Amino acid sequence: MKRLIMGLCVVLGLYACRQSDEYKTYLHNPELFSQTVHELNTVVMGNNFPPMVAARNYVYAAVAAYEVMAFAHPDEYQSLVGQVKGLTKVSFPSADPKADIELAALLAYMKVGESVTFPEGSLQTYKDSILQLARNKGLPGDVEKASQLLADSVSASIIRWSKGDNYLQTRGAEKYTVKDEPGRWVPTPPLYGSAAEPHWMEIRTMVLDSASIFAPPPPPDYNITDKNSKYYQEVMLIKNAVDSLTDEQKHIAEFWDDNPFKMNVTGHVMYGSKKFSPSGHWMSVIGIAAKQAKYSYAETVYAFAKTSIALFDSFIQCWYVKYKYNTVRPETVINKYFDPNWRPYLQTPAFPEYTCGHSTISSAAAE
Incomplete structure (x- = not known):
C-alpha cells in the first residue's frame, strides 16, 4: 500500500509539472x-x-x-x-x-x-x-x-x-484651409476627404530632435504649362506609368495598397471598405520576419518596439514636409489639364503629395 501511495504521489507530481x-x-x-x-x-x-x-x-x-x-x-x-x-x-x-x-x-x-x-x-x-x-x-x-x-x-x-x-491638443487644432491656388493640395475624388492630420508634425517625437531635423529638397516648382519643366515631365511620367501598368506592377501596387478606408463607387452606390494601414502592414511584416528568424519572445518584443518607434517618428517628420509644401496631387493636375476622367490605379489618400508617406515610413521600418 505504501508503495502504491508513493507511486501515486510521483505520478501526480509529474502531472503537476507537465501542467505547469x-x-x-x-x-x-x-x-x-x-x-x-x-x-x-x-x-x-x-x-x-x-x-x-x-x-x-x-x-x-x-x-x-x-x-x-x-x-x-x-x-x-x-x-x-x-x-x-x-x-x-x-x-x-x-x-x-x-x-x-x-x-x-x-x-x-x-x-x-x-x-x-x-x-x-x-x-x-x-x-x-x-x-x-x-x-x-x-x-x-x-x-x-x-x-x-x-x-x-x-x-x-x-x-x-x-x-x-x-x-x-491637436484634436482641437485649426482645420486645413482649402485654397484654390496653383500647385496647392485640394481634396481628391471620389471621397473628397478633409486633409488628414495637418498638425501631426506637432506631436512629440520619440528619438528625433524635431520634426524638421531631416529636410529633403523641395519639390519641383509647379509649372504645368512648360513641357520642358521638371514638374510637367514628372506629371506625365506618372500618367504614362499608370496608363501602361503590367500585371506584375499592379500586383505589387495592390500588395502595398494600405489605404485604411477606400471609397468604392458603383453607379450611384458608394460604400467604404477597410484594410490595414501602412503601420499595420509593417506590424504584420515584423511578425512574419520574427517567426522566420526564430526570434525568442524578448527578441520579438524588441523588434516590434524598435519598428514602432521608427514608424511613429517617420510619420511626424513626413507630415512636417507634406504640410510645409502642401503639394497638389498629380490626379488633380491631370484631371484639370489632360483628362477629367483619369484616375490612378490606387485611390489617392487625403493629404498632400510630397514627400511620399509610404516610402518614408517603409524606409524607416526596413532599417
Whole structure:
C-alpha cells in the first residue's frame, strides 16, 4: 500500500509539472505576442484610424511590453527611460519571482493598446480568452496575479507618458484651409476627404530632435504649362506609368495598397471598405520576419518596439514636409489639364503629395 501511495504521489507530481510546463509553453511562445499585435491591428482597422494615428496606437503598446522585458533582462535590454523624449520614469512593483515576464509583457501591451485605442475594452474579450486558456493549461492564480500587478504598474507609467505627446491638443487644432491656388493640395475624388492630420508634425517625437531635423529638397516648382519643366515631365511620367501598368506592377501596387478606408463607387452606390494601414502592414511584416528568424519572445518584443518607434517618428517628420509644401496631387493636375476622367490605379489618400508617406515610413521600418 505504501508503495502504491508513493507511486501515486510521483505520478501526480509529474502531472503537476507537465501542467505547469504546458501553460508556460503556451504563454512563452513568441507567436502569441505577434498574434496579439495582430489583434490590436484588427481593432485599429475596424475603427478606421488614419495611418499616423495607428502608428501611435502601436508604439505605446510596444514600448510597454518592451519595458517589462528590459526590467526582467537588464543585461540584454536597456530601458528606454532617458532615451526617448519625455519618458523619465517607469514604475515597477516590488520584485516578485512569481510574476511570469512573458505574460506581464503581453498584458501590458494589451492594457496600453486599449488606452490609446477606442472603444474602451476593445481587447477585453481577447485578453479573457488568453487567460482562460492559460488557466486551463495550469496557470497558477498567484502567478497570474503577480504578472498582472507588474503589467499594471508599467502600463500606468506608459499611459501617463503618452498623454504628454500633444495628441489631445491637436484634436482641437485649426482645420486645413482649402485654397484654390496653383500647385496647392485640394481634396481628391471620389471621397473628397478633409486633409488628414495637418498638425501631426506637432506631436512629440520619440528619438528625433524635431520634426524638421531631416529636410529633403523641395519639390519641383509647379509649372504645368512648360513641357520642358521638371514638374510637367514628372506629371506625365506618372500618367504614362499608370496608363501602361503590367500585371506584375499592379500586383505589387495592390500588395502595398494600405489605404485604411477606400471609397468604392458603383453607379450611384458608394460604400467604404477597410484594410490595414501602412503601420499595420509593417506590424504584420515584423511578425512574419520574427517567426522566420526564430526570434525568442524578448527578441520579438524588441523588434516590434524598435519598428514602432521608427514608424511613429517617420510619420511626424513626413507630415512636417507634406504640410510645409502642401503639394497638389498629380490626379488633380491631370484631371484639370489632360483628362477629367483619369484616375490612378490606387485611390489617392487625403493629404498632400510630397514627400511620399509610404516610402518614408517603409524606409524607416526596413532599417
